[in-house]
Amino acid sequence: MIYADQAATSFPKPPEVVEAVCEVLRRVPGSPGRSGHRGALAASRVVFEAREELAQFFSLEDESRFVFTSGATEGLNLVIQGVLRPGDVALASAVEHNSVARPLEALCRQGRIRVHYVPCNREGFLDLRALKEMVKTFSPRLICLSHVSNVLGTIQPLEEIVPLKGEALILIDAAQSVGHIDIDLSQLAIDFLAFSGHKGLFSPGGIGALYLRPGVEEILRPLKFGGTGSRSESLEQPDFLPDRFESGTPNLPGIAGLAAGARVVRQIGLKNISSHERLLAETFIELIKKNPKICIYGPKDRTKATGIISVNIEGLPPSEVARRLDREFGVMVRPGLHCAPLAHKTLDTLPQGTVRFSFNYFNRLSEVERAAQALLEIAS
Amino acid sequence: MKLLLTFASIHYVLKAEKLLKTRGIPTEMVPVPKEISSDCGMALVMAEEDFKKVKDVLTGNVSPEGVYPWVKT
Structure with a gap:
């Protein structure tokens, strides 16, 4: 899980x-x-x-x-x-x-x-x-x-x-x-x-x-x-x-x-927290960007972001991706609009929204790698 | 003689108590006597000879609402 x-x-x-x-x-x-x-x-x-x-x-x-x-x-x-x-x-x-x-x-x-x-x-x-x-x-x-x-x-x-x-x-x-x-x-x-x-x-x-x-x-x-x-x-x-x-x-x-x-x-220490969260986000993005069907939103420069990453898989609704992540891989994420329709309007991701992964200090690197693997399998 | 200091709310009673404690000024926390207020709050009692020091410590941090002579033992 x-x-x-x-x-x-x-x-x-x-x-x-x-x-x-x-x-x-x-x-x-x-x-x-x-x-x-x-x-x-x-x-x-x-x-x-x-x-x-x-x-x-x-x-x-x-x-x-x-x-x-x-x-x-x-x-x-x-x-x-x-x-x-x-x-x-x-x-x-x-x-x-x-x-x-x-x-x-x-x-x-x-x-x-x-x-x-x-x-x-x-x-x-x-x-x-x-x-x-x-x-x-x-x-x-x-x-x-x-x-x-x-x-x-x-x-x-x-x-x-x-x-x-x-x-x-x-x-x-x-x-x-x-x-x-x-x-x-x-x-x-x-x-x-x-x-x-x-x-x-x-x-x-x-x-x-x-x-x-x-x-x-x-x-x-x-x-x-x-x-x-x-x-x-x-x-x-x-x-x-x-x-x-x-x-x-x-x-x-x-x-x-x-x-x-x-x-x-x-x-x-906040420094340790932010650097760990950044490492998790960078690792996750590095792994999933291999597949061109996965669209990654947010700052390219991850020094300007936290452990939140929004993505979409071409041709698959976010709710379906999230359902499969949970059922088949035990990965819990949040799909949809995240109570922020304005942000999705800015991103041009209305009405479906995105699949949001969010990691914090207590997530291990191995978990992030497994979550990325699961997403890659769904996208393949 | 002793003096009784009242404050706006329990937050300021605790703040004053802490500030005074760190400066080594002994205080006692007591319910506000009904002659002073019908409120259910707390107040601080201290020795009269400490009052000047107390004022120095509290100025700029916490202002007491009132200062009364404390006659009970």
Whole structure:
């Protein structure tokens, strides 16, 4: 059995993560911030220490800049629905995931905002000249960008893109980049960074976080209002971080798992992770490109991509290829549109999409070779 | 005498506790007395003579919401 669907969710989960999740379920009674008894206090410490772990992960001092969410999707929705005002313009890349495109389009359909998509080339890279022009023409309030394309693995050069934002706020969808490549929040003027735990940070699903640049919380409306355990005498939502954006009982086992996973990534080292993932992708491509019937999408220069590789076999629908990979070879991949119809429009792979292989640090080279062999056999 | 410091939420109580602990300033975590707030939060109690040091440590990191004399033992 070969798991090559790491971009959907990572597997296996490291024992440290499993242990951290179980430890909370077994030993922590109480809800964080909801009482003064020792159990509630222990729960509060789990959350506090997890936030500290995130600050350390991104080499930042202030842990209160991280708000826990149910995943990247909630973080993206919080920002998109929370900063855009009637009449605003938003820009998004032409390879965005539906977690960005759908909330933007929903606001558009209500007649509240306008959205323009910044073109990308067939390797998935954003057209920087077009971005510059569009920032000038539309004076957008918000720019949304997938750091790494979930279809192609393409890494957008944030150090070149972020300085072009002008007066706009920039929201980075880091669902496919956190835990795979370095993101320097102290050097880049990123206003919001949304990510999930279950992909690059090896946590269970249902947990993620949103990073907020100092000051931006003042212009962000909460998506959820409710109990926070703080200022309970007031009917008004607290105005301070992180409570303002964290109503309701948090996903404590998930938070513990997220922190444990981030620690595992720190211990392995992002450099080791990205170089291993690159080796896997390069090996895979080297093996499959022998067959001209296999079309490989994404950057030719794999130093600019992660362990995600989209392919197609001439004359075979992606769903059929994926079915055969699973049934005949035990290789698990994801066919279709990967919740990113915009990316497939850019690639000209609508309506069938592609077959996506995605490898991570825990995939062995031998697995990648076997997966490539399986694809070659199906193509022959 | 002792002083009681209240904070916006448990996050800041824990942050202050940690900062003070790393500087060797002893604190005790207690529920916020009902005369101060009806909230179910926690507060930090410390010796009055440490207060100047406490202020130095917390300034720029965590601001207490209130400082009260702590009479209970």
